[in-house]
Amino acid sequence: MKNAGKLRFGLCCIFRREPIKFRQVTAKTLLSFSRVEQLLRLAEICLHNVNSLKKALSFVAENGIGAFRILSPLFPRLTHPQVGYQLDELPGVEIIRKGFEEIRRFRQDHDIRLSFHPDQFNVLSSNREQVIRNTNRELAYHGMLADLVDAEVVNIHAGGVYGNKESALERLKENIEKLSFPVRSRLTLENDDVSYSPKDLLPVCESLGIPMVYDVHHHRCLPDGLSEAEVTERVVSLWRSLGREPCFHISSPRNGWDSRAPKPHADYIDPADFPSCWTGLTATVDVEAKAKELAVIDLQKELGLHSNKSGE
């Protein structure tokens, strides 16, 4: 068989069939309790989530999946202005920290790449000071989590354009330069499907020494004149120049490529959507598909990759 390179696939955040769940709580609910009660509930949920993360990594390792994206609200509402908290305020924090120790060791032993994808509220190109402040706080939270689990990547989009892409990118650069080390050293920028194409982001990334995560689905939604092969080559050499393994995203549109309106993700990946220029590379491909682990395992089979179990 081929697969000369070491292409590996990543699972994103949650499971469809596997009984591994992450719990949540809203600020509104927390606000109906006393502070002591809030922290008790939060501690319970955080411990539950750490245990779920352990199970998630075990599942991933057993199924030959090489990467896992951790959902942002692993510690729900930690950065919330009213109900936010510090890890050390949680009753039983020692047990939680112990769990993280196990996770770090397991990750290393099994060579699983961990990443975060802070959501759309994180906008470093914003012209509003409040938005930048909130983003910095949220990114700092992700940096702390990344230290705790030994994650390698904190991946965000470039944000809005505000009628002037050049000045927006200028603000983006300035704000990236101001990030603290735990965040800056892990930050990556991903092309999106409405504003920033690979052609826009590559010069920024190359000048800052920040890797670019290449989402080929977004590139197909927002073409920029560069071919998939050209982008792939530049992205790969950027990651390699930093001594790191490239990251890509793949997904298939639920309603086919013809439908003009929004393109929600399909349950599975159509193997025809997998860029041929990725075959044989050493890289990580996060699978963004609603069938989650089932889609990753399916795609691995379709592409002739085998899980650890099956030998090879």
Next chain:
DNA sequence: GCATGTCAAGTTGTG
């Protein structure tokens, strides 16, 4: 039990 509306946050494009 099960159905349904609600969740902190930003920006853009569509109807």
Next chain:
DNA sequence: CACAACTTGACATGC
């Protein structure tokens, strides 16, 4: 102008 879409689901509430 309101709302969906974005990695989307889980939780709280009311029947």
